[in-house]
Amino acid sequence: MNYQESLAYLESLNIFGIKLGLERIQKLLARLELPQERYRTIHVTGTNGKGSVSAMLAGILRHSGIHTGFYSSPHLVSYTERIRVDGQAISEQEFADCLSSIKVYIDKMIADGEECPTQFEVLTALAFFYFAIKHVEYAVIEVGLGGLLDSTNVVVPEVSVITNVTLEHADRCGGTLEGVAHHKAGIIKDDVPVVTAAQGVALDIIRQQAEEKNADIFVAGEDFSADFISYEGNFQRLEFSSGLLGAVKEPYTLHLLGKHQIENAAVAVMAAKLISNLDSRITNKTIDDALTLVSWPARFEQADYNGQKIIIDGAHNPAGMTALRESLDLYFPAPERVLLLGILKDKDIDTMLDILLRPNDTVVVTVPHSDRASDPQILAGKVAAHVQHVEAIADNNEAMNRALELANGEKLLIMAGSLYLVGGLRKLLMDKKGGEA
Numbered sequence: 106m107n108y109q110e111s112l113a114y115l116e117s118l119n120i121f122g123i124k125l126g127l128e129r130i131q132k133l134l135a136r137l138e139l140p141q142e143r144y145r146t147i148h149v150t151g152t153n154g155k156g157s158v159s160a161m162l163a164g165i166l167r168h169s170g171i172h173t174g175f176y177s178s179p180h181l182v183s184y185t186e187r188i189r190v191d192g193q194a195i196s197e198q199e200f201a202d203c204l205s206s207i208k209v210y211i212d213k214m215i216a217d218g219e220e221c222p223t224q225f226e227v228l229t230a231l232a233f234f235y236f237a238i239k240h241v242e243y244a245v246i247e248v249g250l251g252g253l254l255d256s257t258n259v260v261v262p263e264v265s266v267i268t269n270v271t272l273e274h275a276d277r278c279g280g281t282l283e284g285v286a287h288h289k290a291g292i293i294k295d296d297v298p299v300v301t302a303a304q305g306v307a308l309d310i311i312r313q314q315a316e317e318k319n320a321d322i323f324v325a326g327e328d329f330s331a332d333f334i335s336y337e338g339n340f341q342r343l344e345f346s347s348g349l350l351g352a353v354k355e356p357y358t359l360h361l362l363g364k365h366q367i368e369n370a371a372v373a374v375m376a377a378k379l380i381s382n383l384d385s386r387i388t389n390k391t392i393d394d395a396l397t398l399v400s401w402p403a404r405f406e407q408a409d410y411n412g413q414k415i416i417i418d419g420a421h422n423p424a425g426m427t428a429l430r431e432s433l434d435l436y437f438p439a440p441e442r443v444l445l446l447g448i449l450k451d452k453d454i455d456t457m458l459d460i461l462l463r464p465n466d467t468v469v470v471t472v473p474h475s476d477r478a479s480d481p482q483i484l485a486g487k488v489a490a491h492v493q494h495v496e497a498i499a500d501n502n503e504a505m506n507r508a509l510e511l512a513n514g515e516k517l518l519i520m521a522g523s524l525y526l527v528g529g530l531r532k533l534l535m536d537k538k539g540g541e542a
Contacts, residue, residue, distance in 0.1 A: 108197035111204045112184070118224040125254035129222040133230050134259060136210040140230075140237035144174070145383075146260045147376060150248035150289050151268025153424045154302075154369045157361060157401045158268050159247040161373035164395035166243050167191055169386040174236035174244035176229070176257070181403055181528030188232045190239045203231050203238075225249050226256040243380075253291020263383060264376045265292050265299045265320070268369065270307035271424040282306060290314035298323065300376045302368050323349070323375055331371035336362065336436065339407055340397070343367050345374050355389055358397045363405035364435050365428035370396060403527045405432050410538055412514045417531050419524040423453055426460040429521060441516045443467045445508040446488070447526035450479040454487060461521070462491040467511050470497045471504035473526035501529055 106114065134141060149159045156177055163175035173191055180186040188195040195203075207230055215221055222230070229249070236244045246262070248255045270286045286307035293299055293314045302325035303311050315322040323329060329347035334356070336342070341362060346354045359370050374392060381387035400406075403419045405428075416437070420429040433442070444461070446468055448454050462468070470485045472478045485497035498504035505520070512518040520530045 106201045106205045106208070108201045111201040114204065114208065115184070115224055115227065118221070118227060124223050125251065127254065127256065127259060129220055130226045130229060130256040130259060132214060132219060133207070133210060133222050133226065134233065136213065137207065137230060137234055141233040141260050143237045144241045145243045146262040147243065147245045147264050147266065147380070148248070148257065148260055148262040148292050149245065149266040149268070150252040150255075150292050151266070151302075152271040152285070152289075152422070153428065154268035154365060154372070155247055155266075157366060157369045157404055158266060158373045158376075159245050160401040161361075161370060161396060161399050162266075162376060163189070163192075163245040164399045165373065165377045165387060165392050166245070166380075168395040168398070169384070169388070169391040171384065171386060172240065172242045174232070174239065174241040176232040176236075176244065177247045178225070178228075178249050179524055181524065182532050184228070187228065188235055190236070190241060195235055199235065200231070203235050207231055207234060223256075229256045248292065251285070251288035251291070253288040255292075258292055261294050262292075262297055264379050265294065265297055266372060266376050267292070267299065267301040267303055267311055268372055269301075269424070270303045270311075271422070283310060286310040287314075293318050293320050295319060298379055300372055300379070301325065302372050323379070325368060325371055325375075329371055329375045331357075331367050331374070333364070333367050341367070343370055345371055347375065347378070350378060357393050360397055360399050361401060361404070362407065362436055363428060363432040365432065366405070403524065403531055405429065406531075408531065408534060408538075410509070410534060413509060413512055413518060415518045415520065415534070417520045417527055417534075419527045420457075420461075420521050421449070421452065421523050423456045423460060426457045426521075429519075430461050433517075433519065437517050439517045441465055441467070443469070443508055443512040443516050443518045445469045445471065445504060445518065445520045445530065446484070447471045447473040447481075447522040448479050448484060449473060449475060449477040449523050449525070451477055452479075452523075454479060454484065458487055458491055462488065464491070464493060466492045467516070468492050468495045469504050469508045469511065470495060471501050471526065472499045473523040474501075474529055475523065475525040478523070478525070501526070502533055505530055505533055 166173040175189040185194045290311045298321040331345045334342040406417045481497040488495045
């Protein structure tokens with residue numbers, strides 16, 4: 106297969122939809138001779154922040170001289186973004202070659218009367234397979250959905266990380282916050298330490314699971330913390346401390362803005378400190394080097410264009426919108442803002458708009474590239490109750506041009522909502538700038 110043929114094959118697997126469970130992925134990986142057992146892993150889940158924390162951890166490992174794989178989801182533009190080794194995305198040809206190899210075993214599974222793996226299961230197997238043939242030492246593995254029944258939950262990591270838990274994907278994770286927490290806690294393995302920033306009832310459930318698994322647990326705000334010091338340009342300074350590690354407060358520079366990224370950095374640093382007990386190449390200097398350089402596109406990303414200040418953020422649930430609003434108020438307390446917004450129809454739209462919007466905001470509503478996209482006219486009607494001016498423009502490029510016109514270099518422009526939207530908008534913007542998406 107070439108890359109286009111591999112994409113067509115992946116699309117054909119979409120007919121199976123999302124089917125939680127580990128039986129199919131376990132059978133496929135067994136046929137591939139268990140590639141995920143040929144390197145050490147760090148497993149990361151959480152409602153929000155898991156991508157940022159995973160990116161920080163992958164960066165810390167890499168800057169410590171450790172040959173590192175990184176598997177994340179979803180992608181913004183290309184499937185190749187999901188699978189990286191030492192910061193470099195898998196090439197389109199490598200992607201196609203690995204998928205061609207794996208397809209042979211999938212065809213055998215089907216011929217033997219076994220159930221066909223889903224698209225995400227095949228992508229996960231591809232990542233594990235690629236990391237094995239690249240002989241990585243560590244791989245940071247981000248959960249796709251939930252944890253307990255997610256296809257990544259076949260690894261036995263050195264550290265399990267649960268960033269936070271809010272009511273997201275509840276329809277597939279028990280229908281309640283407790284159900285979601287139970288699924289997130291499902292990545293906890295016997296005797297494997299857990300780092301978490303969860304709170305309340307979710308933390309209670311995670312603690313209980315950790316106790317049952319004899320897993321040491323490290324909780325943000327209790328066992329470790331980080332405090333914001335200052336910010337300048339695209340950097341912010343923070344101070345990490347942990348009573349368990351001594352009274353010393355360690356300063357770091359983080360190349361990610363956002364109030365929420367302070368806590369995410371604390372979680373990543375704590376996990377890295379635990380890994381440093383196994384690998385002395387990880388030091389305070391390599392942690393700081395990594396955090397100074399880490400990037401995570403479309404997560405409170407500043408991407409200015411022709412003098413226009415622009416923030417791109419894939420806030421796609423109430424917790425994400427809260428983090429976005431708090432960060433906007435902290436770093437850019439401008440009196441007027443223009444928002445380019447698109448949300449999926451199965452999200453808690455009313456709550457998200459209540460959190461994000463201010464009366465003097467101007468909003469352009471557009472359509473994410475998904476069959477789950479909310480109707481722009483319906484969304485615009487909901488937005489109208491909150492702001493001074495709203496327009497609905499279905500075409501993303503036209504919508505972005507209109508938002509740029511309304512901001513006019515004088516107001517802050519925020520592109521936010523579904524990752525299906527902001528990934529495409531980011532590429533359009535980078536194309537305008539003549540850069541690489």
